[in-house]
Amino acid sequence: MKTYKMVKSAFPDFIELIKTKGKLFGPVKQKSKYSFEEISDVKDLDFDYQRTVLGVKKFLTPPKYKTLTFNKEGTKDIIDEPETNIVIGVHPCDIHAVKILDRLFLGNIKDPYYASRRENLTIIGHSCLPDDKCLCQSTGTDMVEDGFDLFLTELDDYYLVWVGSDKGLALTIAASDLLSEDISDETIREYVRWQQKRSSMFKTVMPSFKYMADIITLNYDSEIWEQFGEKCLSCGTCSLVCPTCNCFNVDDKILMNAEEGFRERMLDSCTLPYYSMVAGDHDFRPDRTTRLKLYYTHKLKEYIGRWGQPGCVGCGRCVTYCPVDINVLTVSEALFGEVCETKEVCE
Ligand code: SF4
Numbered sequence: 001m002k003t004y005k006m007v008k009s010a011f012p013d014f015i016e017l018i019k020t021k022g023k024l025f026g027p028v029k030q031k032s033k034y035s036f037e038e039i040s041d042v043k044d045l046d047f048d049y050q051r052t053v054l055g056v057k058k059f060l061t062p063p064k065y066k067t068l069t070f071n072k073e074g075t076k077d078i079i080d081e082p083e084t085n086i087v088i089g090v091h092p093c094d095i096h097a098v099k100i101l102d103r104l105f106l107g108n109i110k111d112p113y114y115a116s117r118r119e120n121l122t123i124i125g126h127s128c129l130p131d132d133k134c135l136c137q138s139t140g141t142d143m144v145e146d147g148f149d150l151f152l153t154e155l156d157d158y159y160l161v162w163v164g165s166d167k168g169l170a171l172t173i174a175a176s177d178l179l180s181e182d183i184s185d186e187t188i189r190e191y192v193r194w195q196q197k198r199s200s201m202f203k204t205v206m207p208s209f210k211y212m213a214d215i216i217t218l219n220y221d222s223e224i225w226e227q228f229g230e231k232c233l234s235c236g237t238c239s240l241v242c243p244t245c246n247c248f249n250v251d252d253k254i255l256m257n258a259e260e261g262f263r264e265r266m267l268d269s270c271t272l273p274y275y276s277m278v279a280g281d282h283d284f285r286p287d288r289t290t291r292l293k294l295y296y297t298h299k300l301k302e303y304i305g306r307w308g309q310p311g312c313v314g315c316g317r318c319v320t321y322c323p324v325d326i327n328v329l330t331v332s333e334a335l336f337g338e339v340c341e342t343k344e345v346c347e
């Protein structure tokens with residue numbers, strides 16, 4: 001992987017250059033929250049954040065969009081040529097989330113809507129420092145080696161610029177006046193010191209996380225699920241903010257003239273009522289407990305069986321936004337606590 005140095009005073013010029021390559025989005029503070037918004041002025045960018053409300057999935061699987069139109073003659077796919085979007089300031093956990101989405105949507109059966117948006121998205125990562133809701137050290141997603149086009153590690157008065165793809169390389173060639181290849185031993189030492197400092201800043205650890213797939217299996221009938229189910233409001237927030245949750249519903253809408261219509265795809269959540277409703281009004285998961293079990297079993301166990309890693313990247317959004325404190329941390333701790341109590345396996 002090619003690496004460059006960029007002094008911070010060159011950053012505004014770098015942003016101006018990037019803006020000539022596509023529509024630029026980055027973290028912007030809005031009241032107390034952050035979101036990826038279009039950037040017209042470098043001053044709007046605020047990298048001093050832990051998590052945006054929505055991750056990069058908002059560029060790849062928007063909450064709602066039309067996929068085809070139909071009339072009496074037949075159907076017509078709507079795969080718009082998306083704009084070239086560049087998103088800067090993406091943290092390692094969110095890049096891992098995109099890698100998970102890529103595996104799902106660009107695997108054996110390629111989703112053309114996702115593929116076209118992904119093709120036109122450039123990801124520029126940015127280093128971060130954790131708060132007490134960041135779980136990525138426990139989920140093994142606090143560092144990232146690929147899945148980005150460029151990655152900026154912010155050190156004292158310069159950035160280390162890591163190149164992760166041909167697209168990223170093309171950007172560095174265009175920005176060659178702003179970059180230097182002078183990576184000295186002192187630069188390397190400073191980088192290692194920064195990484196060590198960052199590692200020591202993680203306050204919340206989930207030692208049980210690596211056993212979670214087994215613990216969920218062993219505790220599948222535990223009363224803990226009922227306790228969480230009683231509290232859950234079925235609001236769906238946890239999956240809407242989760243950067244790896246990607247379930248969607250499809251709805252055909254017929255226009256008033258009854259001659260034509262369109263098909264719409266919208267994000268869905270397995271924690272919402274009617275998610276598992278099928279023809280004949282049969283609902284496989286009518287209660288909150290079974291829906292929560294599905295959410296966590298899928299995320300923390302089934303993903304591992306299928307993809308070799310959990311579907312949680314430790315971003316802390318569910319920790320931040322669930323109104324009743326049901327999240328990957330509280331669920332993992334409760335299930336692990338149950339095993340500890342009954343089987344005396346942990347101190
Ligand atoms: S389960 Fe929670 S911590 Fe894990 S990726 Fe989803 S929102 Fe982030």
Ligand code: SF4
Pocket residue numbers: 231232233234235236237238239271321322323324325326327
């Ligand atoms: S677990 Fe929390 S965020 Fe998720 S549906 Fe239930 S109440 Fe809403």
